Amino acid sequence: MIPQEIILRKRDGQVLTADEISAFISGLSSGAISEGQAAAFAMAVFFRGMSRDETVALTLAMRDSGDVLSWADIGKPIADKHSTGGVGDNVSLMLAPIVAACGLAVPMISGKGLGHTGGTLDKLESIAGYNIMPDEALFRRTVKDVGCAIIGQTGDLAPADKRLYAIRDVTATVDSVPLITASILSKKLAAGLETLVLDVKFGNGAFMQGAEEAEALARSLVEVANGAGVKTSALITDMNQPLADAAGNALEIIHCLEFLSGKKSGTRIETLVLAFAAEMLLQSGSVSSLPDGEALAREALATGAAMERFGKMISALGGPSDFIEKPGHYLKPAPYIAPVLATEDGFLSTCQTRDLGMVVVALGGGRRHPGDAIDHRVGLSDILPLGTRVEKGQSIAMVHAATEESLSVALHAVSGAYGISQHAPADQPIILARIGA
Template sequence: MIPQEIIRRKRDGEELAAADIGSFIEALAAGRLSEGQIGAFAMAVWFKGMSRAEIVALTLAMANSGDRLEWADIDRPIADKHSTGGVGDNVSLMLAPIAAACGLAVPMISGRGLGHTGGTLDKLESIPGYTITPDADLFRRVVKEAGCAIIGQTGALAPADGRLYAVRDVTATVDSIPLITASILSKKLAAGLQTLVLDVKVGNGAFMADRDQAEILARSLVEVANGAGVKTSALITDMNEPLADSAGNAVEMRNCLDFLAGRKEQTRLDTVVLAFAAEMLVKSGVAASPDEGERMARQALSSGKAAEVFARMVSMLGGPSDLIEKPDRYLAKAPVAKSVPAPRSGWLAACDARGIGVSVIDLGGGRRHPADRIDHRVGFSELLPLGSRVNAGDPIALVHAADEAAAERAVAALAAHYRITEDEPTLSPVIAGLI
């Protein structure tokens, strides 16, 4: 196998044979390809696309590049959820323990931030001691005893995707339907899932800004996954504003703890989390209908059972056992906090969600290069939702920054990301469709 020949053929729009794709991915996983070759392949796929057969071959090759997990000793349905990425999207942090509290086993393999979007693993690493790459025995034990475990890819699980994932992040090739499909599903197939629910984001803060493109991606994911034997559905959700009222790492972890404590009801985040919980429970056969699934999920929250599952997962993976009770002891705070005043009176009608995500990176809360260190303290909190009425000078968010200069830049940037109008806006529903 000559890597540059495979790159050239894809660059020229040829359809690659499954054997060629398999050889390329095998070389990638073995470390025999340079970052330049990986980036060139990703860019060729971005420009020329892939047929359904090529996507299936790429997904299976990446899934088979390492270990495949089995869960024969667990008598619960094995289920998971995955998001295509957004800003202020911390759904997984609450959804996994809710689903586990309702009787599912959730071995959730998550990722770091990609481009302007936040990463579940980066958020979890704001918890002191939390191990995102446990060995297989510990991972299995946490899933069995706690009900869920949110971890990152180990070197043995879909290792080809781990390397390709990092290169995509810094080569502007994140928003490729074939690469997104293969990346998401290779990890899920390797994790031994029985059912999967996908959150396909659409809007200016998503990789798919166009509804038609989002539906194409959703259908690609659903068809490939179902074809591989995993019962899969997808919800298309709005990402024209941050989903939570926080964007960052430690600030989103605080948001998660507030949610589990019942302090985020009647929000867009609440709507999405409960909808996914219901879909997971129905898909796994635990609930007979979405309404029943939602009732079960709300009971898991109100009873405190979901919070107990989350606390046990954190403790078993090396984090503090009293994180929920004493978050201030463990979640670091940025030294500077500044309010963002509304520049004029009116209605918050629109925002640049992608720009808000980029502003988190500018504060140090994301990466420009794979090796960059993240400042988990920084970000935005108390973000007002679109449709809010404000007076000039009212706070629309709170900036958390490492120093005064960074805070001032972030204040100006965030204010510029919002559009304020005299008329009350008509907002899109947060859940746009089911595939």
């Protein structure tokens, strides 16, 4: 098929066939499609959109552009979770070992930080020796023996997505629901999943600012994933404040260990982790209801089984075998640590969450450019949730910095990101809605 004819049909608002989409993506993978043609195609989709069937076809074509993993020899339900990203979002670190302890297999392909949002792989690279890019044999062995492995995308999984995303990134076509949907799902489907749960965030710390925008993406993802044969549901969740009480790579690993040891009971992030665990267990057929799934997940936490799985995953992928016993030996603190002090009495009422994410980036805990090095020590900890009553001079967060200068800048920025009022803000549920198949 002639690429320009396919571009022309989509430019004019016509519905492309699965064969046309497959041919275009095949050309993108082989190099037969030029960057200009790929950019024109992305722009046509951006303005004209795609039907559900077109998006399914695009997703499958990108999935099939490289290797598609099979887990037939595992003998367990193959499940995963994906988040659209936020500040202090380390859910995957706790969720994977929890559901692994409940009998699921979780081959989790994760990413590095993007903009103001932290990356799961950056957090795990805080742990000396942890291999985020193991060969397939080690990846498979870890999933089989431990039940979970969190690694990076290999060059052989959905390579067409890598090329198309790079082009979208420089042509202002990232923000397209069909293209976002196909990009996310092609990688997940290439990992050989049977079930998937999605965390689609909205708010001032999310890529999707409004709840309606997040719901549109969630519905697209759920419809397309189910159309492609993967049983999928989504939760639309609030990101108008940090999710964990820490933001920063090593600090979120410490938070993970505290969570798995039962020290974060009753928090917003506990609500979310257990909700996702329940979804995964229900989808896999391990339980017959969401309450049963939550109860099973709580048991995995209470018995220490989830913590044990996390430690085994770290060790299996090259990290220290005694990491969970001696995390302080391996996670070195930042040299400068100081509190952000409340400027008046009252209730923490608002938070500019994206600004907090950018504080972490400015401290060195994120990237301004793809090749930037990460300082895993820096970030924020002991972040108080909205609704907390504070007194003037009370700490609302701790800043961990590499230099006195960056510490001073960060203290000022974090203070300015919070609003304090004389009246407690209304409670906001962390889960706005559930989108099912």
